[in-house]
Amino acid sequence: MASAAGGLTLDDLPLSKILPTPKTIKDLQNKVNWNFNNQLFNPYHVIPIAVLVGQTLLLTFSWAFFAMTLSQPVTLSYSTATYVQKNYQTVTLIVTLIATFLSVCSMILYAGAIRYALARTLAGSSTTLYVIFASIHISKATPIKNLIRPHWTLLSLVCALAVNFQTAGFTTLLLPKPISLPTTMLGTELDMSSPPFQALMVTNAAKLVPGKCILASRRPFLTSLRSLDYFAHVLSLSEASGTNVASTRFALPSFLNFNHFSYANGTMGVLPHSLEDVNSNLLSSTGNIVPSTVSTRNKQGQVVQPKQAPAGLPVQYTVIQQGFTADVSCSTQVLNATTSPSVVLSSITNKIFDTNLTLAQLAVVCPGDTVVGTSTPVITSVNVDAVYGAVCGPYNNTQGRQQWSKFNSRICVCAMVLIVAFKLDLVLTGSGMYKPFGTVICSVFPKITTIAVDYSVNSKLFNSTSPNFLNSSHPVISSMDAPWLGDFATGIFLQGLYVGQGILGNSMGDSILAFWQALPDPVQFANEVMADYIRGVLELSGTLLRTAYAEDGNGLFPNGSSTPPANMLVTTNGTHSVTTIGWHQNPATSAGILVAPTFVSLMSMILILVILFKRRHHPEPRTNHYFDPGDVLHIMSAATAGGLAHKLPSLDEKSVRNSDKMRIALAPVDGENSRPGFVLLHDENDNGGNSPTDPDGYTSVPQT
Template identity: 30%
Template structure:
């Protein structure tokens, strides 16, 4: 038989006025004293967990990234499975602490709330919530919704902590600055006129590595304009599409002795690297670099023009074929054709060149010859074709210019030109400078050295780009390919010219470039390491579950303590509703045996309406008594 609570034994719920002291003031001291026990422990530890989480989040958000020390980053990168194990273990411990504090705080708060009448349905629901168990009761949908949310929030705390504390690959941006050769300085023109730059202007492009590279650079830019990928090398550095007339900026001195006689190294062009987080220069795992450079390029316009000895400019040609030599000795059995000597020359304002070739052919000789005029306003390049290169005489105007180039370095040994700024305020014409002359000379030497006894390598490369072009577009496509080819070679020559003058130990600047011949350059190095980086907008939710669990715990505890701060301590405070034995013992002590008439749906439904209150019975302790 159940016991009921009479009016004298029942302690009414406290009104907020219960927290007032006798003088009418708010009894804050009583409230704070009640918080000193388990409520204060629950609140403090939940606050500490959230302060740690949000502080870490705020530091990373403010700094953008936090890198591990180099030695730690190396270990983390080399042991990803171990790092995942440790991070998951720590995350699980932190999430378990938060969940335990939630369960403990809610459970102890239920004991306080039971000092006022509470339905058995509410009691059972809150007990299940305190143990993080789902309440699946359609008649109590609010409790069901609350339990589902809290079970989800407490359950996903581990993944949230793991996202927050697991180190990942991060990219650190390091601003850098340096200097490079200034192609616009008047000093270079004076040195060109005095002959001090002759070796770099006339002889560099004759060496085998640079001759081959100049052909590849022209083909790369032409191929890129037609949708093909194209890479080539300059001094063992890989370039995508074009060199853009720049000399790559390196973090360390660059050995150029294999390419330039008497040269030792090109000094590092970067001096201003602000290396953070204890990462040493030699330890930087550089994954990319963006730099602004002073570059060199040329505007090229080509057109077909029928030139003779009487046109302007004139074009004179001489051809002499020798046939007798193949009929004597062992040569008669080789099946070789005639040997043809061909040369062309022109007269124009400014300097002019003459070019010749020796070709062997059974029929018409196959060759490409080029002469150059200038500089006046610009350079004029005249191409003459024969044999399999069935193109009319082509006249191209080469207009040199100094540019501003934005360069993307995809790795320490690769250079990818992202874009070239050619706006009026970023490019300046340079028709009579040493770089323009170097471009014309390089083009001349390249055409001459590309000519073999039976074909011309440049012609073969251009023809390979036009094999699928329709006949009605062939002429225009050829002229466009020539323009791109000449531009690519010109930009390549600018890079070689820079390298030639920048190397130590080689005249005219054996001791290094003077400061008044340099121009500043700047950019950003991207280094890859391990650490923590700013979360994306969609990832900041990882802190929400833990924060909501902590807030729920704190609110439940504070409200429970505030409502019953004035109650004297009794043995009821030892009652733990989350413990099944405590519930059974309290129900037995309170005589609730006749509350339920069975386990049928109707019996359970009727029993849920019963309200109980927690009392302390002398000799029996805590008891749930029907009200």
């Protein structure tokens, strides 16, 4: 065949040309069996080192991260926080994968520690077959379903829960979440209770008090429009402010917008604190600047910029500051020209172009006076659907509340419909929309208050990036009577009443009438609604007054200055809070998130340390070093080595219960350096005694 093919066959070649040399065979064996000769990769040494180092690193990382985020919040950068906010589901997935990886690493080390300890116990002395069964269950984090040894069953259940709860613990620890960053706020504002400011109000009365009156006896009457232009741009807010406060009685949330701020259920007479300058339209239609008078401070008291919050997360702060309100109580009385106070309505009707218009006016004589005070005349239709107002006072307070100039302001609001015959000396009958008001007298006691004001970004209602939503509905911290503000506050109310008057009706009257019609018992609650409405307008007057004194270029302070002197300032303080994304732990509850990972790590490390300490003077044959009781192939190899021949019970017997009576060891079955196998040392089911062991604890099995 070879010659026919014209070449050589394998039979023609010497074996040395085909087979590798002995040196090559030895080198190949060394490469294949590297784990038997290389101590570095020997499981006997690698597993305890890996468990101790790995679990120490996991413990150190977990508790260091926990401690770092417990002591103070750790925030993400603005760009990263914004990304997390917009992609929270993706971030949660990534963090969960990381937590799962850490949990799997911990579980591998935990299982390795238990199997290592079991292998060393089998090789060192012996253990029952039940312990082998239970240990393998525990290493796999599966509970034991029998109660032969209840403590083993309980231990397996605890270990199974701890191992499987690790992912939840790591996820809770590592997942960034919304956190609040509080910062101290300090500032100043106008102190309307200071004596210098009280004197300043007298000086500025002609400029600020709307319709500053001609003095008659001891009583001022609002009879002119001398100062109307000063607040002309904002007087229309009076109706909205009264409605804003009255709505709370009906559990209706309402908002008043003024100077880029929204007030919930009333202004409470405060000037909003802003961290930046605000444009105000109080003194001019083009607007003036209200400078910022508050700043955020760090723990050292240094001014710092507040941290930005990603879109959609709240920025809020609470400031303790000064406000203004009034105690208002109203009662319905029947008044006419002969009562005290006396009320007389006068009107003149004329035809202008093709329309009949009526000019009407309220004349009031207050108790103890003879001089008649008149309200500002209003132009209305021939039906005279109008609301009038005048002020009587100040008076001495019978309750002992000391007030400036003995001021006790009384707003006399008379709402009537004058028939044409009366105006033209003709008697006609008729009714009007405001007739249900009758004549109402409301006692007003102005007060300066100290209140807590919450500023927030209400992103659910509108898109805003700065805290411009105010809620000052907290209980008043303190208050004091402020009669020196009575002229101004009631003047704002009366001018708002005047501005709201039109030919077809009065806006304030329409609002109050709408509330009255919603009352289940108008007779009982009508005066309370009226009092709430008036209080809302008076609180707005406090906000307007503070704004006037705060704007740049106001020129209202001594020597024409626009900046309040130090003796007219009061300190304000509060807490600024930004919600951003980062890590922070709650000291009261967050320590529980690391219970499971810590238990698993400590159990693994303690198990390794204990078994190393117990076996430190008992070396094992190298053939035992690679035995893994968690590997089914290793178990089959050890079980079929010959040491358990005809010793195990059949499957139809109570194998689990019998296994608790069988002590098993791992030892060379066919003499020294032979492969290791399971050897039955003691079986309480048999009458035979224990198998002999050598001084190192290894079973001596005769060779067959």
